[in-house]
Amino acid sequence: MKSKLCTITLLAVTIGGLALAQDAPPRPTVDADGTVSGPAMSVPVSNFLSDEAKAQLATQLQNAAALSLPAALGIDAIRARTDEMTKPKLDAWLKIHPAGIESSVIDGVRVDTVIPKSGIDPKNAKRVLINAHSGGFMMGAKYGGQIEAVPLAGRGRIKVIAVDYRMAPEHTFPAASEDMEKVYRHVLKTTKPENIGIYGCSAGGTLVAQSMVWFKKQGLPLPGAIGIMCSGAMPTFWFGGDSNQVSGLFNAQPVNFGKRPANAPRDYFAGVDTHDPLVTPGSFLDALATFPATLIVTGTRDIAMSNALITHARLLQAGVAAELFVTEGLGHGQFYAFPGTPENTLAYDIIWRFFDRRLGR
Numbered sequence: 001m002k003s004k005l006c007t008i009t010l011l012a013v014t015i016g017g018l019a020l021a022q023d024a025p026p027r028p029t030v031d032a033d034g035t036v037s038g039p040a041m042s043v044p045v046s047n048f049l050s051d052e053a054k055a056q057l058a059t060q061l062q063n064a065a066a067l068s069l070p071a072a073l074g075i076d077a078i079r080a081r082t083d084e085m086t087k088p089k090l091d092a093w094l095k096i097h098p099a100g101i102e103s104s105v106i107d108g109v110r111v112d113t114v115i116p117k118s119g120i121d122p123k124n125a126k127r128v129l130i131n132a133h134s135g136g137f138m139m140g141a142k143y144g145g146q147i148e149a150v151p152l153a154g155r156g157r158i159k160v161i162a163v164d165y166r167m168a169p170e171h172t173f174p175a176a177s178e179d180m181e182k183v184y185r186h187v188l189k190t191t192k193p194e195n196i197g198i199y200g201c202s203a204g205g206t207l208v209a210q211s212m213v214w215f216k217k218q219g220l221p222l223p224g225a226i227g228i229m230c231s232g233a234m235p236t237f238w239f240g241g242d243s244n245q246v247s248g249l250f251n252a253q254p255v256n257f258g259k260r261p262a263n264a265p266r267d268y269f270a271g272v273d274t275h276d277p278l279v280t281p282g283s284f285l286d287a288l289a290t291f292p293a294t295l296i297v298t299g300t301r302d303i304a305m306s307n308a309l310i311t312h313a314r315l316l317q318a319g320v321a322a323e324l325f326v327t328e329g330l331g332h333g334q335f336y337a338f339p340g341t342p343e344n345t346l347a348y349d350i351i352w353r354f355f356d357r358r359l360g361r
Helices: 002-023 051-062 075-096 143-156 175-188 203-217 241-250 305-317 342-358
Strands: 099-106 109-116 128-132 160-164 196-201 225-229 293-301 322-331
Touching: 051 322, 051 342, 075 143, 099 143, 099 175, 109 143, 109 175, 128 143, 128 175, 128 203, 143 160, 143 196, 143 342, 160 175, 175 196, 175 203, 196 203, 196 342, 203 225, 225 342, 241 305, 293 305, 293 342, 305 322, 322 342
Parallel strands: 128 160, 128 196, 196 225, 225 293, 293 322
Antiparallel strands: 099 109, 109 160
16 A cells, blocks of 8 residues: 555656646757857846845946946947946045045056045055056046945945056056056055055056056066955956856846957057956966965856956966955955945955955055
8 A cells, every 4th residue: 555655645746847847938049059049037136135235236237238338439438427336435435434535646657545534544554556547448537446445444444545557548567557657666665565465446456456567577576465346367358158148138238248249449458469467367376376475356246246256266376365255146356346245344354354364564
């Protein structure tokens, strides 16, 4: 009797499974090269996000089309629109971490020095952080550096110098590396290299990686620690890999999100052979092996996540003390884009603790 009951139960489960399979949506198709194609799908925000982050992310996604910057606008209009979008978030961070911001010029390079209103922590009196802002090597001057500098200056109670390096279309590689060198040389006059940290997001993260090889070529000692955020050191720069393929859907952008428009302004790397450690250090283990302790920051919706993950793996392969922090449910540069959320607070806490552990006194 027991055997018959088991047989009936197994048959019911099997039939039920077949019914479920018949009622299920059509399966994606797979090409010979492994490309998977499927029907349209819905992607909810991560259930691991705080309510505050969910609300800000939903608003940003709903306004994704309005936030896009067509190349046809021209570089001046794109930069103005970028400033317009960045300033309110900077103001929000300044309410959380009040700071003084002083603009100056170092050897021809414009910088913004951020000092927290709470004062410099005595343990950081001989330490300095240098920021390279995001913006695709075309935009992000001034406010782009400030918004990345203010939260970290406030969290660590440390001086941060945001560098407004030269960008395209007016300039091409290695202009930005040269500008980072000028500022770094200036800081070295008063600060030991092991007490200096350098970090940046997106193009700025790529520039930080490039600067390590550039500094080495110029015979300069390397800083105590660096942060490569929402970016990587591989030839695809902040694109490429699986994350590049799926980020359009995650971020309510076209499927070709990340591809350079034909009418875009002149690229920073125009005419440059990218197979060069000064440009793509991630391709050269011997170049990476000289890097100081490095923190990689990315997010599960970041178009640059694949590049960041590969860069982290390559750094470990080269024997570098590399750490990885991945923010769940957040996209490109969003570790600082939602001021006041638990996610952004945590990100800057982790970033600061990394520098605090790795820098000298």
